[in-house]
Amino acid sequence: MNLEGYEMVLIGIGEEFEESHDALSAYNKLAEDLTGKNYFIVSLCMDDVIYNSNLNHDRIVTPLGGKRKKQCPDACENALYEVTEENCPICGKKLIYNNILAENYIEQGYLPMWEKHKLWLTGTLNKSLYICELGVSMKLPQVIRWPFERIAMLNNKAFFLRVNEKLPQIAAELKEKGMSVKENSVKWLIEN
Numbered sequence: 001m002n003l004e005g006y007e008m009v010l011i012g013i014g015e016e017f018e019e020s021h022d023a024l025s026a027y028n029k030l031a032e033d034l035t036g037k038n039y040f041i042v043s044l045c046m047d048d049v050i051y052n053s054n055l056n057h058d059r060i061v062t063p064l065g066g067k068r069k070k071q072c073p074d075a076c077e078n079a080l081y082e083v084t085e086e087n088c089p090i091c092g093k094k095l096i097y098n099n100i101l102a103e104n105y106i107e108q109g110y111l112p113m114w115e116k117h118k119l120w121l122t123g124t125l126n127k128s129l130y131i132c133e134l135g136v137s138m139k140l141p142q143v144i145r146w147p148f149e150r151i152a153m154l155n156n157k158a159f160f161l162r163v164n165e166k167l168p169q170i171a172a173e174l175k176e177k178g179m180s181v182k183e184n185s186v187k188w189l190i191e192n
């Protein structure tokens with residue numbers, strides 16, 4: 001990925017990375033590409049593979065959660081627990097992973113990073129911003145696909161790239177400053 005000339009880089013990652021066995025290599029390639037760049041990554045993946053990569057954890061937000069923390073199915077006191085814990089100390093129920101599949105998903109698991117991401121975004125206005133969306137489906141478009149397009153439209157110095165094997169189309173308004181690649185994003189990232 002050629003990021004030359006861009007001060008800031010916003011990356012969105014989706015399901016294609018959860019379906020691939022080469023995801024870790026792709027993340028590490030991305031970490032190389034992002035060396036020295038001011039970046040932030042929003043990922044819909046719940047497999048936590050990204051946290052095993054060389055990418056900076058302080059610049060990643062995974063709003064759907066994963067398996068890094070546990071919670072009570074009843075969300076007792078909105079508490080989060082280490083994965084080594086077995087039962088809720090308040091009601092005694094068996095703890096489950098803190099992700100969107102949980103009954104009563106405790107969003108506090110990702111909200112601090114989400115706030116950091118929002119603050120980072122306000123700093124992208126009037127900056128040359130490279131927006132790259134990799135393998136994101138239409139399952140939860142309000143998290144990455146729609147807001148990323150909106151950010152691209154609002155920023156005159158933005159470039160928008162969408163890489164997706166099945167859904168590469170970009171909004172007509174972005175034709176001037178955007179590009180789409182109809183390829184598997186994991187494969188594309190490793191090769192480009």
Ligand SMILES: [Zn+2]
Binds near residue numbers: 072089090091093
């Ligand atoms: Zn409980």
